[in-house]
Amino acid sequence: MLGTVVVGIGTAGRVRIRDLLSPLSSSASEKMTVKGFVSRRSLGEEQGVKQISLEEALNREDIEVAIVSTENTSHEDQIRRFLEAGKHVCVEYPMALSYTAAVDLWDLAQQKGKVLHEEHIELLTADFKQLKKDVAGKNIEEGTLHFTGGPLQGGFGFPSFSGIARLTWLVELFGELTVKTASLVEEKENRYMKLTAQLLTQDQRPLTWIEERGPGLSRAKNINFRFDTCTMEQLPIVPREPVGLFMQDLNLFAQKLLGQVPPAQLQAERRRILHCLELADRIQQLSQESA
Numbered sequence: 001m002l003g004t005v006v007v008g009i010g011t012a013g014r015v016r017i018r019d020l021l022s023p024l025s026s027s028a029s030e031k032m033t034v035k036g037f038v039s040r041r042s043l044g045e046e047q048g049v050k051q052i053s054l055e056e057a058l059n060r061e062d063i064e065v066a067i068v069s070t071e072n073t074s075h076e077d078q079i080r081r082f083l084e085a086g087k088h089v090c091v092e093y094p095m096a097l098s099y100t101a102a103v104d105l106w107d108l109a110q111q112k113g114k115v116l117h118e119e120h121i122e123l124l125t126a127d128f129k130q131l132k133k134d135v136a137g138k139n140i141e142e143g144t145l146h147f148t149g150g151p152l153q154g155g156f157g158f159p160s161f162s163g164i165a166r167l168t169w170l171v172e173l174f175g176e177l178t179v180k181t182a183s184l185v186e187e188k189e190n191r192y193m194k195l196t197a198q199l200l201t202q203d204q205r206p207l208t209w210i211e212e213r214g215p216g217l218s219r220a221k222n223i224n225f226r227f228d229t230c231t232m233e234q235l236p237i238v239p240r241e242p243v244g245l246f247m248q249d250l251n252l253f254a255q256k257l258l259g260q261v262p263p264a265q266l267q268a269e270r271r272r273i274l275h276c277l278e279l280a281d282r283i284q285q286l287s288q289e290s291a
């Protein structure tokens, strides 16, 4: 059994503990067992699981795996510590708030011979899986992905990083991209922000990504994809799948821990993750230059 610690008890961390306590039967995650959790607050217990200190989590030999579910600004440091301590790491996206930090972390994981896995539940949703099928084989001429949501608490980093899931959608659908322009409108007093990035596909087709957050904005993604043969103006409407998103991700991570994921798939994932973080970095740079 792979002893596991969960770090950070927010929405994601609680779901991680829940899933570890009742893994999907006959799945790789049955090989994981939760040994404790780490929090900066004194919580004592969570779902019957005991709080332990970060030091204990790093030093205990029966803990081989860490799931990092804290706010984004602390991911890099926590991943580094757990990898240095010889643990495998699963981190909620984004793994870091700069491209160079992410490259360093992947190098460290390789050097230590440990699995580094970045969760991407946005790729596991039923609507995305259908969208990917619908887009396959079509030629994009121009497209927009407009995300709206409520304001984020502090610690989530620049919006191209906290919104990496949208960038990851675009890259999964249309291939590697370049950034043409980017700008950020921020009204701190209103807790409002809007990031607009102009991207280009390898065929020089324009894609616009808008990430907009403010009070009263509900969590939604609007698309407008113009292809040579048709236009898509809404996400496919499909029922939710029976297995939860974080549970699907846990299974994928567990399969990596058990060596069941082909190297080519691991490499492709790593390349996509680094590409998206490089785009996020460039978007941040251009936004700050244009400000």
Ligand SMILES: NC(=O)C1=CN([C@@H]2O[C@H](COP(=O)(O)OP(=O)(O)OC[C@H]3O[C@@H](n4cnc5c(N)ncnc54)[C@H](O)[C@@H]3O)[C@@H](O)[C@H]2O)C=CC1
Pocket: 008, 009, 010, 011, 012, 013, 040, 069, 070, 071, 072, 092, 093, 094, 121, 153, 154, 155, 162
């Ligand atoms: N909630 C979701 O559905 C998803 C979340 N994620 C990722 O999971 C991670 C955690 O997100 P959530 O659980 O939703 O956030 P959250 O805000 O519910 O939880 C974050 C945890 O960090 C603690 N925290 C935040 N700032 C702190 C500070 N400055 N000092 C001490 N403690 C602090 C909070 O108390 C909480 O325990 C993020 O990286 C996010 O991008 C990724 C995909 C989906």
Ligand SMILES: C=CC1=C(C)/C(=C/c2[nH]c(/C=C3N=C(/C=C4\NC(=O)C(C)=C4C=C)C(C)=C\3CCC(=O)O)c(CCC(=O)O)c2C)NC1=O
Pocket: 011, 121, 122, 125, 149, 162, 163, 164, 165, 219, 245
């Ligand atoms: C209800 C309040 C609610 C909160 C506070 C919330 C937080 C939240 N959801 C996220 C992603 C996400 N959250 C979800 C889904 C959910 N996540 C949930 O907490 C719930 C209940 C669902 C519904 C099934 C998905 C699928 C993602 C991946 C990114 C995406 O596709 O939008 C993220 C990561 C950053 C981001 O991509 O925006 C945060 C911080 N999501 C919420 O819905």
